Amino acid sequence: MDEPLTIEGGHPLRGRVRISGAKNASLVIMAASVMIKGETVLENVPRIRDVEVLCGILQHLGARVAWQEDNSLCISVPENIDVETPYELAKKLRASNLLLGSLLGRKGQARICLPGGCNIGSRPMDLHLKGLSALGAEVKLEHGFVEAYTGNLSGTRVYLDFPSVGATENIMMLAALTPGQTYVENAAKEPEIVDLANFLNAAGAKVRGAGTDLIRIEGVKELRGTRYTVIPDRIEAGTFMAAAVATGGDVLVENVIPTHLYSIMAKLQETGAVIRQVNGGVRVIGPKEIMPVDVKTLPYPGFPTDMQSQMMSLLATAKGTSVIVENVFENRFQMVDEIKRMGAKVKVEGHTAVIEGVPALYGARVKATDLRAGAALAIAGLAAQGLTEIENAYYIYRGYENFKAKLQNLGAHVW
Structure with a gap:
């Protein structure tokens, strides 16, 4: 105790x-690192409990996660990464649901434990699923898990009923690797959204308009390793x-x-x-x-x-x-x-x-x-x-x- x-x-x-470094920016950028081929090095990540829990989840999935001597965080994700988040860790961290978009982008499927016993009927999670479905993902709820598969993905227009930060982030991550143009309307404008966009762009993505209520994403084939400093x-x-x-x-x-x-x-x-x-x-x-x-x-x-x-x-x-x-x-x-x-x-x-x-x-x-x-x-x-x-x-x-x-x-x- x-x-x-x-x-x-x-x-x-x-x-x-x-x-x-920003907790909420660090967590979503760590989640986004799952989509990257090669090594991601993140500077200015705070050594706090939420970050350590997400490190544990990434390691459980098969990623190599290590703190460097300069206090930067190094993340390397193999091809055969697991796609199911562990309940015992996910229940401690609401941000674990951000792995939904990144795992779909990397592996084409994801099985995400509902974070913290969250009710799927609540507004924030509904918007996550609505956005991913609009891109062509098949999403269903089963026994406390969100199961998702990438069917025939293609860029589209997604309108958010509420500017949810997490939904905006999940859509941005999947759209970064989805063919065609995606437009997120009524997007969240938080600085953490801008930081995610800057990180994705540093890795080779094409994201424009972050920080405004209209974000445009042109899908690319892959994201590559990068070094990035969190706000x-x-x-x-x-x-x-x-x-x-x-x-x-x-x-x-x-x-x-x-x-x-x-x-x-x-x-x-x-x-x-x-x-x-x-x-x-x-x-x-x-x-x-x-x-x-x-x-x-x-x-x-x-x-x-x-x-x-x-x-x-x-x-x-x-x-x-x-x-x-x-x-x-x-x-x-x-x-x-x-x-x-x-x-x-x-x-x-x-x-x-x-x-x-x-x-x-x-x-x-x-x-x-x-x-x-x-x-x-x-x-x-x-x-x-x-x-x-x-x-x-x-x-x-x-x-x-x-x-x-x-x-x-x-x-x-x-x-």
Whole structure:
């Protein structure tokens, strides 16, 4: 059983923190490496639990996966790779469903365990299957697995009812090796989509328009080995920026792409924080009093759902009432009961949370319910008076590299 993370609050964060490679970009690029003939070398991949689980899945399929001395990740996939993902590993990682498009592209078939017991009727997985079917794949659901075969593949137009990131990625991967032109309309625009396109193009694909709502892919016969550097993690950057504001600190967040952070920076500035773009990063100076802010989560370039929980922790001590509307994931308010233990006043009605700022939060024993909730409870603990003990802290390590050490380097009292 993982030990809890204990935080003594009341110490403003000060100093500089270097942001690791993007979790979500790394996972999809690792999945895409299955389609490549030759060796893929990925730089700036974070050594986090989700990445290690996907390494295990790739090795189970028959790939050779190894960390190099320079901390890059080397992936080599043989011709006779297996096409079925193992349940024990896939249930730990939602991103395992991204192997659907890459295995279909490489082997012409795939048998993917439904990740994390996901209900196939949910909107995101439906769109994955709709897109792959449009390209000519035969897809069926059997006994908790998605089974897919490439029948007569050909480029086509795919319209997504919702700009799902995972569906866009799966379609891009299969379309990269599908004859003809494929157009993905109402595509997701996230930076991770652009990073996948840049990786595929570095390997010989022909992908245009990533980052807009219309992506055009011209199929090629094969993809070749390449070396590629993953973008920095905008959600990790946003998390440390929010922690700096919540604690009244002064932090230089290094190794970021500022354009990826505009929606986060705008909301933090509304709280009264001073944010300056400097060479190599973004400096965040927390205000003496946090002002209330209204937040609506939206697909990129809107405010990211992955930062909603962290904003809730920050706004718990604002001088007034804030409103958060969650438009992407309906179960993002699971942490509300936990932060209430620390004295927060939050009322949830449907997709809306109303946060009435309190003078202070107080340390308590709380439980992380998911990755971002864990990070948000850590922010609450840093800002609170007294000791906070976070159970299920392993959720945090799924997505944040060296989280404890980075906080300690900023002066946090955490162990």
